[in-house]
Amino acid sequence: MAIDETQSNEQLRQQIRRDIRSRRQSLSIEQQQKAAQSVCQRLLAHPQVTSAQHIALYLSFDGELCTKPLIDALWQKAKQLYLPILHPFCSGHLLFQHYQRDTKLISNRFRILEPKLSCLQVLPPQQLDVLIMPLVAFDKQGNRLGMGGGFYDRTLSTLSDKVTRIGIAHDSQLYPSLPIQTWDQPLDCIVTPSRLWEWPRKRV
Numbered sequence: 001m002a003i004d005e006t007q008s009n010e011q012l013r014q015q016i017r018r019d020i021r022s023r024r025q026s027l028s029i030e031q032q033q034k035a036a037q038s039v040c041q042r043l044l045a046h047p048q049v050t051s052a053q054h055i056a057l058y059l060s061f062d063g064e065l066c067t068k069p070l071i072d073a074l075w076q077k078a079k080q081l082y083l084p085i086l087h088p089f090c091s092g093h094l095l096f097q098h099y100q101r102d103t104k105l106i107s108n109r110f111r112i113l114e115p116k117l118s119c120l121q122v123l124p125p126q127q128l129d130v131l132i133m134p135l136v137a138f139d140k141q142g143n144r145l146g147m148g149g150g151f152y153d154r155t156l157s158t159l160s161d162k163v164t165r166i167g168i169a170h171d172s173q174l175y176p177s178l179p180i181q182t183w184d185q186p187l188d189c190i191v192t193p194s195r196l197w198e199w200p201r202k203r204v
Helices: 003-025 029-044 047-051 068-076 151-158
Strands: 054-056 080-086 094-099 105-107 113-115 130-133 164-168 189-191 196-198
Touching: 029 047, 029 068, 029 164, 029 189, 047 164, 068 080, 080 113, 080 151, 094 113, 094 151, 130 151
Parallel strands: 054 080, 054 130, 130 164, 164 189
Antiparallel strands: 080 094, 105 113, 189 196
């Protein structure tokens, strides 16, 4: 791809981020709560989540679909939960640390809450069963557009095929066809309040 095409592609991606984030942030508290409960119920019925023991997810930020109902429900089912942490030594990468009710949280450089690093509580990503992640926008082909830092794309590129990759979003975050880059990593499924989108892949 030529440099000017790459720049044009990235400009469009940035415009989509602005537009979709604005939609997301305009949702009322009631709309957010209803969406979170609907997605929670869909995920609890998902076979990969039902059978999983080690599940990574995130704490909501900037209008992202709220994960609190899901977290509480998964704790009730005795699932082991993990939150992403910005890697302290490897820039642009994530660690996943065990998350419990009494886990101490701190703000990272993006003002997002994450566990205070404890090496003994970190789980190698390859040992996850399911990775549930946020997104800014998605399309019907399973492409995900994140905030632009590439943290999840780098993580996904190193994961075993046995780890189920799930995105969660509001219905309004659907975009007709996202402009993709070579480093973008597709997902196995995306769950919204109204439906489950799936793109089956061969698992080794």
